[in-house]
Amino acid sequence: MAHDEPQAAGPTKLVIRNIGLLLSGAMEKPILDADTIVAENGKITGIGRAKDLNAEGATTIIDANGTTVTPGLIDSHVHPVAGDWTPRQNQIGWIASFLHGDVVGLKAMAIFAQRAFWTLRPGGVKVHAGAPVIENEMVEEDFKELAAAGVKLLGEVGLGGVKDGPTARKMVGWARKYGIQSTIHTGGPSIPGSGLIDKDVVLEADTDVIGHINGGHTALPDNQIRCICEGCKRGLELVHNGNERSALYTLRIAREMNDLSRVILGTDAPAGSGVQPLGILRMVSLLSSLGDLPAEIAFCFATGNTARMRALDCGIIEVGRSADFVIMDRAQHSAGKNILDSVQLGDLPGIGMTIIDGIVRTQRSRNTPPATKVPEIVGH
Ligand SMILES: [Zn+2]
Numbered sequence: 001m002a003h004d005e006p007q008a009a010g011p012t013k014l015v016i017r018n019i020g021l022l023l024s025g026a027m028e029k030p031i032l033d034a035d036t037i038v039a040e041n042g043k044i045t046g047i048g049r050a051k052d053l054n055a056e057g058a059t060t061i062i063d064a065n066g067t068t069v070t071p072g073l074i075d076s077h078v079h080p081v082a083g084d085w086t087p088r089q090n091q092i093g094w095i096a097s098f099l100h101g102d103v104v105g106l107k108a109m110a111i112f113a114q115r116a117f118w119t120l121r122p123g124g125v126k127v128h129a130g131a132p133v134i135e136n137e138m139v140e141e142d143f144k145e146l147a148a149a150g151v152k153l154l155g156e157v158g159l160g161g162v163k164d165g166p167t168a169r170k171m172v173g174w175a176r177k178y179g180i181q182s183t184i185h186t187g188g189p190s191i192p193g194s195g196l197i198d199k200d201v202v203l204e205a206d207t208d209v210i211g212h213i214n215g216g217h218t219a220l221p222d223n224q225i226r227c228i229c230e231g232c233k234r235g236l237e238l239v240h241n242g243n244e245r246s247a248l249y250t251l252r253i254a255r256e257m258n259d260l261s262r263v264i265l266g267t268d269a270p271a272g273s274g275v276q277p278l279g280i281l282r283m284v285s286l287l288s289s290l291g292d293l294p295a296e297i298a299f300c301f302a303t304g305n306t307a308r309m310r311a312l313d314c315g316i317i318e319v320g321r322s323a324d325f326v327i328m329d330r331a332q333h334s335a336g337k338n339i340l341d342s343v344q345l346g347d348l349p350g351i352g353m354t355i356i357d358g359i360v361r362t363q364r365s366r367n368t369p370p371a372t373k374v375p376e377i378v379g380h
Pocket residue numbers: 156184185186190211212216
């Protein structure tokens with residue numbers, strides 16, 4: 001409750017002009033030919049050339065200074081516990097710290113959390129929380145009640161008592177029937193107390209997302225990862241706190257199958273590896289550089305792919321969607337000649353500003369390397 005977030009008092013109109021590079025988040029057209037975005041009352045209303053858009057009545061004008069605008073980055077896999085404190089690492093304020101790296105949308109496990117997190121938004125970050133872990137005693141009616149109470153996500157299948165394919169499949173089916181999305185723990189146990197979930201259980205459970213297909217931390221053998229990729233059409237989630245070699249292997253398989261739109265990114269923080277404020281940017285850079293992937297496509301894994309898979313209204317620069325943006329630039333002294341080149345060389349970009357629901361939340365990031373150029377607020 002200590003957070004007093006900037007709230008828009010009346011109607012707002014945001015204009016971001018002089019954009020050097022606009023990444024859409026959508027794989028079919030990752031780079032847009034536009035230098036200006038207009039957003040009214042938190043939603044995008046115009047994308048194009050400055051001369052073709054109506055900037056009249058703007059309440060905030062941002063000069064991007066030729067830098068890059070991307071959709072707000074989405075972390076598909078986090079484990080918030082109580083507010084902004086994580087007992088596993090005894091850290092406080094970690095969600096706002098993510099904002100300085102990346103995040104606008106997160107998913108969570110605590111059953112009480114959905115409403116709490118929708119009210120408590122550290123730094124304005126949107127936390128999609130309240131994801132119960134399924135247990136053997138649950139019946140169809142429980143899923144109906146959860147859905148009616150606003151729960152939209154299940155916690156990782158496999159973390160609770162249900163560890164067998166047939167029971168998981170039955171409950172995932174009930175969840176889907178009532179509009180609740182599901183994900184599964186894939187691979188060896190993360191921490192003492194959790195168990196192995198292999199390809200047979202993953203494929204039988206048929207969750208919407210194959211949670212950390214690269215392990216959290218212990219990955220399945222490559223032949224099992226291949227079987228999962230080929231055996232279903234579900235989302236393939238790659239996490240920072242997993243096996244990085246297996247992430248690159250999964251990327252290779254997805255690309256061979258011409259199925260890159262299934263790839264989404266998460267951190268799996270705060271796990272044993274800790275809280276990773278730059279985790280999503282680090283994944284983008286890892287996959288782009290070592291996976292030999294154009295950086296603008298890697299950014300889609302962290303934005304549009306996740307938004308589509310999880311039915312979020314952010315993640316893509318498109319009229320009607322949430323005005324959630326990150327303004328970034330090549331980090332100072334990167335060997336890359338521009339931002340995309342620098343990411344493909346393995347560097348992180350520098351974040352100059354984050355905007356959520358059309359409101360500026362942070363300016364130069366305290367966590368990323370400093371951006372070469374930063375945007376400025378030039379008018380109110
Ligand atoms: Zn897991």
